[in-house]
Amino acid sequence: MAGQPRRRRRRAGRPEPDDTRHDLGPAADPESVARTIVLTKLTAQARSRHELAEALAAKAVPDEVSTAVLDRFEELGLVDDSAFAEAWIDSRQASRGLSRRMLRQELRRKGVCDEVIAESLDSLDPDAEVAAARRLVERKLSSTRNLDPAARLRRLTAMLARKGYPAGLALRVVREVLADDSVGDHDALADAEYARQDLDVD
Numbered sequence: 001m002a003g004q005p006r007r008r009r010r011r012a013g014r015p016e017p018d019d020t021r022h023d024l025g026p027a028a029d030p031e032s033v034a035r036t037i038v039l040t041k042l043t044a045q046a047r048s049r050h051e052l053a054e055a056l057a058a059k060a061v062p063d064e065v066s067t068a069v070l071d072r073f074e075e076l077g078l079v080d081d082s083a084f085a086e087a088w089i090d091s092r093q094a095s096r097g098l099s100r101r102m103l104r105q106e107l108r109r110k111g112v113c114d115e116v117i118a119e120s121l122d123s124l125d126p127d128a129e130v131a132a133a134r135r136l137v138e139r140k141l142s143s144t145r146n147l148d149p150a151a152r153l154r155r156l157t158a159m160l161a162r163k164g165y166p167a168g169l170a171l172r173v174v175r176e177v178l179a180d181d182s183v184g185d186h187d188a189l190a191d192a193e194y195a196r197q198d199l200d201v202d
Helices: 030-044 049-058 063-075 081-096 100-109 114-122 126-144 149-162 167-200
Strands: none
Touching (some): 081 100, 081 126, 126 167, 149 167
16 A cells, blocks of 8 residues: 555574573583582681581582592691681680580581590680680679679579589689679778768868
């Protein structure tokens, strides 16, 4: 019909290739994938071998590849459960004041074997555990000053118990800290009394 634009014929071209036929290249080497995963995890923070094995399993890395890669990392000293356990103990005791019992439980959850845990905890100075317990009590001391002595004792020993400290050690540490705090209170009261008397002198 006159006045109507002519339709252009589409040129016959090559058909679009089916997506399933695209060449994606060779599949990723499982060993390379495993090495990348391990390095990424270790760069973020120290990990136990068990944690790394779980990360590899979650990415469907075959067990034999996972074992071979982790063995190689152990040979290089990059995966070392003994070093991991010692660093974990130092860090958690310093930051959280955890007892030996709690540290043992945490390391077990990390998949560290009992033998390595025992060796690492044996190197822990017993006085360090007492000092950590004392620091915990001292941090909480001011929040208990409005309580009567028996209530303070119960609250502070319960706090140490939740951190895994044995009852005997917890009670001894709390009593020592409360005794020191009481002496400090008496000294402060005495100083205040002396100051008042000085002000009363003509």
